[in-house]
Amino acid sequence: MLLCDIGNTSYHFYDTTAQRDYKETASGFEPKSVREQVFYINVNPAVGSRLEGLENWIDLRGYVAWERYYETMGIDRIAACEALTEGVVVDAGSAITVDFVRxxxxxxxxxxxxxxALRHAYRGISPKLDSSFNFDMQLDKMPKNTTDAITYGALGLLADKVHSFGLPVYLTGGDASTLKPLFQTARVEPLLLFAGMQKIIQKAKLC
Amino acid sequence: MLLCDIGNTSYHFYDTTAQRDYKETASGFEPKSVREQVFYINVNPAVGSRLEGLENWIDLRGYVAWERYYETMGIDRIAACEALTEGVVVDAGSAITVDFVRxxxxxxxxxxxxxxALRHAYRGISPKLDSSFNFDMQLDKMPKNTTDAITYGALGLLADKVHSFGLPVYLTGGDASTLKPLFQTARVEPLLLFAGMQKIIQKAKLC
Incomplete structure (x- = not known):
């Protein structure tokens, strides 16, 4: 079975038989080049038209138990939530979505x-704020240097809040490994959304 | 006495005699057009050269007790801290700086x-995230709609952290009034930095 998670920057494929994942750029890739059946989720409005009329691309949006979520919620967030029964999902892509499941x-x-987006936004305010982040900073004390002050404002508040619930933390998305040092107790799960997609497929008896 | 706080977007003046404050744009204003003595702080590297050689513009940077702060700390943050003996300053300008004084x-x-910068950055990720913020949102529950989910990620984490210390909160800067509903216990103090600048001037016996 071939699964695809389409985000703002890439098509992320997972071949469940070969247990192999790979990516194609969102701007360049032509979905009609795929001949086999693909179960997909898509949050990228720019690629929607390319998927229209392709009968082998099956949108999982129609098979979600929407009453458990809300109407405008991103289908990627829903797939991540479907993958767990208890925990916090931190999906670090072009946006970082954080969702709680109990x-x-x-x-x-x-x-x-x-x-x-964070890096770009700090740089845009002032060259003085064009600093790299310190992913190894300690979050238990208020910063007294510029790099840590920026890192704390950009990401420390987030990591702090995620930890504060005492739930298992699942870190996924393209920036998961980079963020890992700030989310010390988190498990990095690069294929979490595909696990959720498989659950949606099973529940809907599509396969 | 005339005070001036120069930021990334404006010259903010305060006339202590008339107790009147006013702003000039950072890009257009010519500091040499001011004839009287001005005590100033400046975090905008782009205007530094315009101030050079102007003897009536007195930079307060040289009169700060730097050993109490850190070398690359913005002079605006220092001025804000000088204004209080206990509390959290939230200075909401092009960046929002948060500083703790005990x-x-x-x-x-x-x-x-x-x-x-936040608005611009969300919009830049996806048109789906081009939402206005809900400054009246409740911060005690995790959001279940897109506007609140964005507001919480953008500003709720910040407001939550600021409140968590149980210290008095002082809200200043150009966006102070807009942010006020999210910082319920905060006092809006538009002239806080000028109070800090006056303390620096008094300690250094400049006036």
């Missing part, structure tokens, strides 16, 4: 800026 | 993106 129920979540 | 000592702080 006893198999979605309990809300939020949307934070992604790493690249 | 028993008259600076105890660290951090640098968050400002409101305009």
């Amino acid at each position: 006893a198999g129920r979605f309990e809300g979540g939020f949307i934070h800026l992604g790493l690249s | 028993a008259g000592r600076f105890e660290g702080g951090f640098i968050h993106l400002g409101l305009s």
